[in-house]
Amino acid sequence: MSRRSHPSSPDSSPREAKRQKLEYAPLTADDYKNGLMLAPMVRSGALPTRLYALKHGAKLVWGPETVDKAILHTTRVVDPVTGVVAYHGKSKPIFTCHPVERPFLIYQLGSADPALAVQAAKMVQQDVAGFDLNCGCPKPFSTHAGMGAALLSNPDLLCSILTALREAMPPEITVSAKIRLLPSQEETLKLVERIVDTGISCLTVHCRTRNMRMREKATIGRLREIVEFVERMGKGVAVIENGDCLGYEDSKRVRQVTGAHSVMIATAAEANPTCFSPTPLKDLEMTFVPGYIRLGKYLNNHWTSTKFCATQFQGAHDKARRSDLKTLREAIVHAKSYEDIEAHVAPWTGEQEFAEIVEAIEKRGGQRAPPIPLEDVVVAPLDAIQDNGELKDVTTTELMVPSLELANKEATSPPSLLGLEIPPISNSGEAIAVQ
Incomplete structure (x- = not known):
């Protein structure tokens, strides 16, 4: 750990460095629409990754799931040099963020208790724009205590947590939920109706059921009816699609098929955080990875966190x-x-990388939409969609052909890059799989 692992608290520091200059209006349901979003990813959703996603066109970014009890036992400290806000546990930061991302940052909460969820939210509300309840993660570290996807079979508890958060949070802080599909569409719509009635601003639907894994193709064709159902409820709630989107260009296909207001990217962003751009970077080992590591060191991101993320990066090779x-x-x-x-x-500073990220965010001019907005698409008629949820128009679907292997890879399997077997890395740094 470097010398800045436990910087001065905000009360004792003469200033909180590098605060954003622009003021943003409070987050609303409309801000969840017409954008590409970075999905909540344990370990892969580290601070440097979120900042690069914003630089390259993400409209909002979700932090990795943080369990309520974990954040309650932390101390908030601010680095007087970089402005990084860290919530320190006994041996490592449990959650880190930066003021420059605050207008775009959604904090994903793991909870199975309304009172604990509210306590946890109050701990970090000054550093985020909204809260999202994890109702979809099927991994044991989330479901073992009734959290994550376990909430799907306990809708009373799920909705009570959302209701408690909405009542406790000030109106400028949004509340949202991320779910998975239930086995039947009827069950899913009943759950969606209850969730929307809690007062949320946004609902993200991972278009897989709890028992499906990443290697299984997302059933995005089921989302169209859900989007239309939510719109008929007339509460203005945004619906975000999650599952198998490969980037900016591929998001057009997803929106045409589903009618979703926005699209959330996970696996493709884990491999290339610049995928939110119409022109994502290629030759990442030359154009992206060195700068990512420099930024990680500058922001005092724990080395094992930076290393893990860097080993996931892969993309098209052009000149190299x-x-x-x-x-x-x-x-x-x-x-x-x-x-x-x-x-x-x-060179080893990382300041230049951070300055370029700040400049890119400031170009938004106080708006959450990135400088290059999503292109408008027309939702495809049902007869233009195949039974598997894909468009019949080959010219649209061909966008996804080069990266099908990436979309279908099992997220939990150790990657092999250039013939190198990457060893497992312990949950250090910003690894948030706290139980």
Whole structure:
């Protein structure tokens, strides 16, 4: 851990450095519409990844799920040099964020208790724009205590948590939920109706059931009826699609099929956080990874968190040869600290990377929509959609062909990059799988 692992508290610091200059209106349901969103991802949703996603066109970013009890036992500290806000547990930061992302940051909460959920939300509400209840994660660390996807079978508890959050939070803080599909459409619509009636601003639907895994294709065709159902309720709630979107261009297909107000990207963003742009970066080992590592060090992001994220990055290769990139990959895999990778990513400040991110965010001019907005699409008629939920128009679906392998890979399997087996990394740094 570097010398800035436990910086001064905001009360004792002369200033909180690098506060954003622009003022943003409170988040509303409309802000959840017409955008591409970074999904909540444990470990992969680290602060540097969220900042780069915003730089390259994400409208809003979700932080990784943080369990209510975990955040309640933390101390909030502010780094006087970088402005990073860290909620420190006994041995590591449980959650980190930065003021520049606050207008766009949705804090995802893991909870199975309305009172604890409210306490946890009050702990961090000064640093986020909204709260999202995790009702869809099927992993044991989330479901073992009745959280995550376990809430889908306990709608009374699910809705009581959302109601408690909405009543406790000030109106400028939004409340949303992220669910999975239930086995039947009838069951799903009944649950959706109850959730919308709690007063949420947004509902994200991961178009897989609890028992489906990432290697199984998302059933996005089921979402159209859900979107129309929510719109008929007349409460202005945004519906976001999650599942198998590969980036900016592919989001057109997803919106045409589903009619969703926005699209959330997970796996593709884990591999390339610039996928929110119409022109995502290629040759990431040269154009992205070194800067990501420099930014991680500048923001004092724990090395194991930065290392984990860096080993996930992969994308199209244009000018670089695979043999030219192997050296950096090997260095990252074997590095045990930032110092071990220094020769491959110098100069070592990271300030330039951060300044470019701030500049890109400021270009939004106080608006949450990125400078390059989503193109308008026309929702496809039902007879233009195949039974598997894909469009019959080949010219539209061909956008997804190059990356099908990425979309269908099992998220929990260790990646193999350039023939390198990446060893497991312990949950350190900003790994939020706290039980």
